[in-house]
Amino acid sequence: MRTLTYQLHRQPVKGSHHYLRTFESGVLHGQAVVRLLLQLKQHGFLPDVIVAHPGRGESLFVKEVFPESKLIHFCEWYYHPSGVDAGFDPEFPLSLDDQARIRTRNAMHLLNLEQCDVAVAPTHWQKQVHPASYHNKIQVIHEGIDTALLGPNPQAEFTLPNGHTIRTGDPVVTYVARNLEPYRGFHVFMRTLPALLAAHPTCQVMIVGGDSVSYGSKPKHATGWKEALLQEVSIDPNRVHFLGKIPYDRYRLLLQISAAHVYLTYPFVLSWSLLEAMATGCLVIGSDTPPVREVIQHGVNGLLVPFFDQARLVRTLQHALSHPMDYQALRNAAWQQAQGYARERGLATYATLFGAS
Known part of the structure; x- marks a missing residue:
């Protein structure tokens, strides 16, 4: 199995709006991956299935290169400005600015949910935090732990x-x-x-x-x-x-x-x-x-x-x-x-x- 790596051609602009830096970073990662995929396509590579964790934006544009391939996204989390993790702990209150930044961060996640053919969440709770309109796309599959290696040991x-x-x-x-x-x-x-x-x-x-x-x-x-x-x-x-x-x-x-x-x-x-x-x-x-x-x-x-x-x-x-x-x-x-x-x-x-x- 061959591992390929990619390099960003630049970093996000420091002067950009701080709500948008994560999104710009995702676009840059997506562009870098597309350049690599185009090279693979030129050599005749055509995947049946593409599996990606979309959190950093790496799979944002894979459908533009391989439109017929099935895209499976690992949907680990969807951000909420309140009601879930953010604002849960009164010791660390959120400002309105924090809430707006968190809401904006979901722009990339919505694009990823829209374009994937199938999504996977490891638990029902993690599926539930995603928008209900996409639940029909999300299957619950936990990748699993090595239960055979674990287990009680009275002599430990x-x-x-x-x-x-x-x-x-x-x-x-x-x-x-x-x-x-x-x-x-x-x-x-x-x-x-x-x-x-x-x-x-x-x-x-x-x-x-x-x-x-x-x-x-x-x-x-x-x-x-x-x-x-x-x-x-x-x-x-x-x-x-x-x-x-x-x-x-x-x-x-x-x-x-x-x-x-x-x-x-x-x-x-x-x-x-x-x-x-x-x-x-x-x-x-x-x-x-x-x-x-x-x-x-x-x-x-x-x-x-x-x-x-x-x-x-x-x-x-x-x-x-x-x-x-x-x-x-x-x-x-x-x-x-x-x-x-x-x-x-x-x-x-x-x-x-x-x-x-």
């Missing part, structure tokens, strides 16, 4: 950088995000820790994630959200361990020794890490937000708490750590639920979609 051990080893059965709380930031409830989680450490004097907290920003913005008075929250709350560094980004094998071990796994998110894209935690048999304590409710049913295969209710989160964690056997049925149900997201199933569904196209 995880050695910390300080040399201390923790094992399955220890009172361990885990939190995972690609980057530690408010979109994934990092600020809420950090603010619960002083009370949690006091309520359960022997628990250990393992935090996985980078210091960059995937969604939202950086804090104003710190280099990252980890630094910002450590300035705000006092925690015992011998019990709260920031592991950064770790190799997948160690990540899997960490989930396998977890006594309680916290997953908090704004009403936004569902993380793979939640499904991977379920597939490992974790007791998931998740935020009672729409993307989580799609996979976690409170008291059946996990526990849900209101996103901003720190006291409720502490009480739930304390009980889970103190009475682990009370939650074995929820762990088993989470594992069972996750099997529906097996990678093989996702790939097979995509293959059917390609063949039908």
Whole structure:
């Protein structure tokens, strides 16, 4: 398989209206891809199916080069100036300027929805945030996780950088995000820790994630959200361990020794890490937000708490750590639920979609 790359011939104009910079960037990416596709077409290449994530504009003009090819778009998100992720957190209010910018950002997404032959969203929640007039185009297909590699492991051990080893059965709380930031409830989680450490004097907290920003913005008075929250709350560094980004094998071990796994998110894209935690048999304590409710049913295969209710989160964690056997049925149900997201199933569904196209 040959990989081809493209280069932009210029960057967006710095003086353009800031509502339009994302759109101009998308047009530039689309132009660059078209130049590459024209070269392929000159050599006789004619695809039956084109699959693209349209978020950066790369597939904006592929139909002008290959009008007969079926275009399948991966529709991950559609922006809303209110009512979904934007404005969800009162700690970060939006201005009218923010709302207008967000609304304008959908111009490219509407073009992409209009021109594609088929669209795919990984969850029903993500499909639902797209305009209803396009729902008939959007199929729900999750690409899947490696459920065969995951699963419970009663013998799992995880050695910390300080040399201390923790094992399955220890009172361990885990939190995972690609980057530690408010979109994934990092600020809420950090603010619960002083009370949690006091309520359960022997628990250990393992935090996985980078210091960059995937969604939202950086804090104003710190280099990252980890630094910002450590300035705000006092925690015992011998019990709260920031592991950064770790190799997948160690990540899997960490989930396998977890006594309680916290997953908090704004009403936004569902993380793979939640499904991977379920597939490992974790007791998931998740935020009672729409993307989580799609996979976690409170008291059946996990526990849900209101996103901003720190006291409720502490009480739930304390009980889970103190009475682990009370939650074995929820762990088993989470594992069972996750099997529906097996990678093989996702790939097979995509293959059917390609063949039908």
